[in-house]
Amino acid sequence: MNYRKFGKSGWKVSEIGYGMWGMAGWTGSEEKEVNQALDRAIELGCNFFDTAWAYGDGLSESILNKTLKRHTDKRLYVATKIPPKNRKWPSRPEFALKDVFPADYIIEYTEKSLKNLGLEQIDLQQFHVWEDGWSNQDEWKEAITKLTSQGKVASWGVSVNRWEPDNCLQTLHTGLISAVQVIYNIFDQNPDDHLLPLCRELDVAVIARVPFDEGTLTGTFTRETRFPANDWRSTYFVPENLNASVEHADALKPLIPQGMTMAEVALRFILCNQDIATTIPGMRKLRNVESNMSASDGNTLPAKLLDQLKMHRWDRKPTQWSQ
Numbered sequence: 001m002n003y004r005k006f007g008k009s010g011w012k013v014s015e016i017g018y019g020m021w022g023m024a025g026w027t028g029s030e031e032k033e034v035n036q037a038l039d040r041a042i043e044l045g046c047n048f049f050d051t052a053w054a055y056g057d058g059l060s061e062s063i064l065n066k067t068l069k070r071h072t073d074k075r076l077y078v079a080t081k082i083p084p085k086n087r088k089w090p091s092r093p094e095f096a097l098k099d100v101f102p103a104d105y106i107i108e109y110t111e112k113s114l115k116n117l118g119l120e121q122i123d124l125q126q127f128h129v130w131e132d133g134w135s136n137q138d139e140w141k142e143a144i145t146k147l148t149s150q151g152k153v154a155s156w157g158v159s160v161n162r163w164e165p166d167n168c169l170q171t172l173h174t175g176l177i178s179a180v181q182v183i184y185n186i187f188d189q190n191p192d193d194h195l196l197p198l199c200r201e202l203d204v205a206v207i208a209r210v211p212f213d214e215g216t217l218t219g220t221f222t223r224e225t226r227f228p229a230n231d232w233r234s235t236y237f238v239p240e241n242l243n244a245s246v247e248h249a250d251a252l253k254p255l256i257p258q259g260m261t262m263a264e265v266a267l268r269f270i271l272c273n274q275d276i277a278t279t280i281p282g283m284r285k286l287r288n289v290e291s292n293m294s295a296s297d298g299n300t301l302p303a304k305l306l307d308q309l310k311m312h313r314w315d316r317k318p319t320q321w322s323q
């Protein structure tokens with residue numbers, strides 16, 4: 001496992017981190033296997049974990065709590081998120097800050113997460129949605145400054161809405177935000193335009209989330225792929241999205257070198273970008289952990305392949321189903 005500098009924090013985080021949404025919110029999770037997968041990731045050098053209160057109303061955080069207790073000899077970095085008070089993903093420009101992240105609510109949910117995680121301090125507390133229009137309002141700044149001065153949170157992050165990477169640029173200029181979590185993968189390369197250069201300039205850490213485009217960049221989806229009604233993917237992979245995603249993923253297949261999987265190419269594509277501190281694949285299966293951790297071996301993709309993959313950029317705009 002290779003480690004990268006996490007912005008100004010001084011942390012050295014594993015370039016492959018761990019996304020913890022699937023284990024509390026997607027169907028098909030099996031507790032024993034999830035715990036084995038987490039333990040194996042730590043054995044293989046993973047030290048950065050991304051969870052959120054909203055992943056099972058604290059369930060994913062409490063799974064991480066137990067994991068931390070099994071590995072007290074290791075320095076593991078914990079990132080979690082405050083859910084929007086109005087429970088609406090994504091936020092919209094017309095939403096008022098007082099309805100989404102009022103100061104007392106920021107404090108209340110940080111306390112809840114501390115309890116779920118069994119921690120005295122959260123390494124990175126993130127806002128689970130964000131609007132750049134809130135950047136000049138004082139309420140959130142006062143709340144986070146208080147929590148930081150009390151030692152309850154070490155640093156703060158914004159998780160930007162899907163396909164809106166620029167919806168945080170002014171906020172980064174406040175100097176209060178240490179990390180941005182953004183969708184960045186072979187399809188979603190638009191953070192390269194404005195967000196990543198600004199993060200480089202301000203030394204803000206970048207967490208690349210959704211490296212497999214919620215699964216399509218593993219190359220295993222077909223037009224017939226279906227999800228149970230209680231799995232959020234059933235509302236996301238509506239025919240319009242599923243069919244277009246399968247078409248884009250199929251177009252990549254001829255580029256995958258022999259002996260590699262599309263998932264491996266997808267991770268290596270992200271790791272080739274030095275602006276990224278860590279990428280956080282969602283994983284529940286042991287075999288996925290083993291294969292994903294092995295992508296951090298220091299080998300980059302050949303320059304020609306990287307150029308070809310860059311041609312598969314797919315710019316999308318938020319829609320009714322995109323969440």
Ligand SMILES: NC(=O)c1ccc[n+]([C@@H]2O[C@H](COP(=O)([O-])OP(=O)(O)OC[C@H]3O[C@@H](n4cnc5c(N)ncnc54)[C@H](OP(=O)(O)O)[C@@H]3O)[C@@H](O)[C@H]2O)c1
Binds near residue numbers: 021128281288
């Ligand atoms: N708004 C936000 O802040 C936000 C939104 C979305 C995601 N996130 C964070 O980002 C993380 C990653 O995103 P995600 O989990 O939504 O999507 P993702 O990482 O793009 O895809 C996860 C899917 O890929 C599968 N997978 C993982 N490794 C694989 C491999 N080597 N081969 C084949 N399939 C593989 C997983 O299977 P298994 O689960 O069965 O192992 C899972 O079905 C989340 O877990 C969460 O921490 C944050």
